[in-house]
Amino acid sequence: MPDSVLSFQNVSKNFSGLRVIDEVTFDVERGSRTALIGPNGAGKTTVFNLISGVYPIDQGQVLLDGDDISTLPVRQRINRGISRSFQNIRLMPHLSAVENVMLGQHSHSRSIGSLLFPLGWLPRNRWAKQAEEALAQAGLGTYPGEVVANLPYGVQKRIEVVRAMISEPKVLMLDEPAAGLNEQETEDLRLLLEQVSERGVTLLVVEHDMQFVRRLCDQVVVLNFGKKIFEGLASEVQEDQAVKEAYLGTEDVGDAA
Amino acid sequence: MSGYWAGIMAILCFNIVVAYSVFLPAASGQLNLGAAGFVAIGAYSSGYISTDLGAPMLLAILLGALVTGFVAFVISFPILRTRGVYMVLATFAFAEVVQGVFINLEVFGAAAGYPVAAFADLNVIVPLTIGVVVFVFFLMTTRLGLSMRAVHDDEPVATLFGVHARFTQVTAFTLGGVVAGIGGAIWAHNFNYVEIQNFNILLSIFVLLYVLIGGTQTAFGPLIGAVFFTLMPEALRVSEEWRFVIFGILIILMMVVRPEGLVTRTMLDRIKGPFIRRKPAPVVDS
Numbered sequence: 110m111p112d113s114v115l116s117f118q119n120v121s122k123n124f125s126g127l128r129v130i131d132e133v134t135f136d137v138e139r140g141s142r143t144a145l146i147g148p149n150g151a152g153k154t155t156v157f158n159l160i161s162g163v164y165p166i167d168q169g170q171v172l173l174d175g176d177d178i179s180t181l182p183v184r185q186r187i188n189r190g191i192s193r194s195f196q197n198i199r200l201m202p203h204l205s206a207v208e209n210v211m212l213g214q215h216s217h218s219r220s221i222g223s224l225l226f227p228l229g230w231l232p233r234n235r236w237a238k239q240a241e242e243a244l245a246q247a248g249l250g251t252y253p254g255e256v257v258a259n260l261p262y263g264v265q266k267r268i269e270v271v272r273a274m275i276s277e278p279k280v281l282m283l284d285e286p287a288a289g290l291n292e293q294e295t296e297d298l299r300l301l302l303e304q305v306s307e308r309g310v311t312l313l314v315v316e317h318d319m320q321f322v323r324r325l326c327d328q329v330v331v332l333n334f335g336k337k338i339f340e341g342l343a344s345e346v347q348e349d350q351a352v353k354e355a356y357l358g359t360e361d362v363g364d365a366a
Numbered sequence: 367m368s369g370y371w372a373g374i375m376a377i378l379c380f381n382i383v384v385a386y387s388v389f390l391p392a393a394s395g396q397l398n399l400g401a402a403g404f405v406a407i408g409a410y411s412s413g414y415i416s417t418d419l420g421a422p423m424l425l426a427i428l429l430g431a432l433v434t435g436f437v438a439f440v441i442s443f444p445i446l447r448t449r450g451v452y453m454v455l456a457t458f459a460f461a462e463v464v465q466g467v468f469i470n471l472e473v474f475g476a477a478a479g480y481p482v483a484a485f486a487d488l489n490v491i492v493p494l495t496i497g498v499v500v501f502v503f504f505l506m507t508t509r510l511g512l513s514m515r516a517v518h519d520d521e522p523v524a525t526l527f528g529v530h531a532r533f534t535q536v537t538a539f540t541l542g543g544v545v546a547g548i549g550g551a552i553w554a555h556n557f558n559y560v561e562i563q564n565f566n567i568l569l570s571i572f573v574l575l576y577v578l579i580g581g582t583q584t585a586f587g588p589l590i591g592a593v594f595f596t597l598m599p600e601a602l603r604v605s606e607e608w609r610f611v612i613f614g615i616l617i618i619l620m621m622v623v624r625p626e627g628l629v630t631r632t633m634l635d636r637i638k639g640p641f642i643r644r645k646p647a648p649v650v651d652s
């Protein structure tokens with residue numbers, strides 16, 4: 110049996126009577142690079158929200174390393190190793206790039222001592238250093254001190270990714286990380302994520318850019334109208350009849366084929 | 367220094383300290399319109415400890431600050447259940463209750479006021495003020511300060527990254543109480559007379575204005591706001607009749623021109639920019 114780090118078991122979620130996630134079950138294999146795809150409104154972001162605890166689930170279980178985390182408070186889920194980025198940028202607008210990334214380290218420095226550690230006064234402390242290096246590695250080395258509200262969209266988008274990955278979580282969930290990036294930035298992002306993956310972080314990525322998905326991911330889960338319609342190897346997804354039908358009339362999969 | 371300037375200096379220090387007491391919760395997204403209530407508690411408790419209990423003045427100031435911090439801690443729980451304009455109302459209501467209590471407490475002379483024996487001159491007040499300023503600057507550079515600002519900007523996302531929003535806000539509110547207590551203690555031992563009428567809603571409003579107009583994004587905001595608003599009326603004394611009109615227009619103008627406060631992060635970056643260009647970190651090959 111494959112070793113799954115994260116497992117969605119028979120999960121359902123309704124929003125005001127409307128079933129948005131319908132008895133969905135899938136496994137994310139440890140160390141895999143799993144894509145979660147599907148047409149707009151399929152429920153991909155909702156899956157992330159249910160895993161990270163933004164909303165409670167109505168039914169089912171979410172297992173991390175075999176433990177049900179679906180009733181844990183939001184805050185404790187990142188401490189267990191679940192980190193995410195957001196489809197619509199949710200950086201802290203008044204913080205600098207490096208401060209946003211240092212927020213991503215919070216789950217590793219929760220003692221009173223580390224809460225009172227002056228991150229800003231000792232510029233080469235290990236937290237600031239780690240954050241600045243991670244930014245540099247993502248090609249953002251010129252931005253650490255800048256307030257993020259003033260930075261271009263593509264840069265903010267990548268800071269989101271760096272903030273989510275800095276804690277080296279067990280499962281890194283990225284919601285459309287390549288949206289709005291140009292070709293070069295997308296390729297750089299893919300290389301960055303490959304490095305993250307090689308360090309043992311499991312990736313769960315929502316992305317519409319199928320070329321990006323095919324190059325980066327080995328596993329794919331496809332959602333349509335809140336139901337799982339495919340789970341398997343990335344190399345097989347485009348031959349699947351149900352997936353083809355779900356995307357009929359849209360360009361997402363056809364383009365990449 | 368003339369008595370006139372010494373008086374202004376003492377008021378300036380008081381205003382700066384109280385501005386920081388409101389800044390701390392504001393930096394984590396909580397508006398406190400009850401500064402006067404906390405200041406009153408600090409003034410009466412420290413005055414009582416030095417005068418009636420006979421403690422040394424500095425100890426009395428410290429204990430008064432701790433008493434105020436404790437009260438802030440206790441009431442932070444009901445107050446932090448409210449948000450936005452309701453929090454403004456809740457903190458305002460708290461200050462009204464405090465005023466109502468002290469005006470009836472015979473032990474503090476009720477409405478007649480309470481005389482305090484020990485005198486704090488500028489040699490005490492200025493170092494205390496500098497201490498508060500340095501403390502707040504320090505706090506804002508720590509991870510706790512980062513958490514406060516993160517909760518201010520986006521509480522749900524801060525929580526997703528592991529920040530305990532409630533702990534952060536209670537801490538900010540409590541520390542704000544401690545600082546307000548120091549402000550009250552400064553008042554009590556500088557004027558040597560505590561009258562509850564001095565700690566009214568106008569004080570709370572003005573202090574909140576210092577902070578909001580100075581800016582809540584950096585620890586410079588309350589300092590600039592308090593200095594500006596304390597010295598500006600003095601400068602306007604030349605045209606006594608128009609003083610409050612000019613003052614009011616200035617406030618409105620500043621809110622229009624700099625809605626996020628006089629001092630913002632972006633502004634500091636611009637100032638720092640040409641002088642301190644930090645070298646980008648080297649790319650690490652892996």
Ligand SMILES: Nc1ncnc2c1ncn2[C@@H]1O[C@H](COP(=O)(O)OP(=O)(O)O)[C@@H](O)[C@H]1O
Nearest residue numbers: 124125129147148149150151152153154155156
């Ligand atoms: N908080 C919410 N309240 C009501 N409906 C929601 C909420 N979040 C998502 N939905 C609905 O759930 C469905 C799936 O949304 P989402 O998960 O964002 O899709 P995707 O990310 O796949 O595009 C959509 O129909 C959306 O309108």
Ligand SMILES: [Mg+2]
Nearest residue numbers: 153154155196
């Ligand atoms: Mg989405």
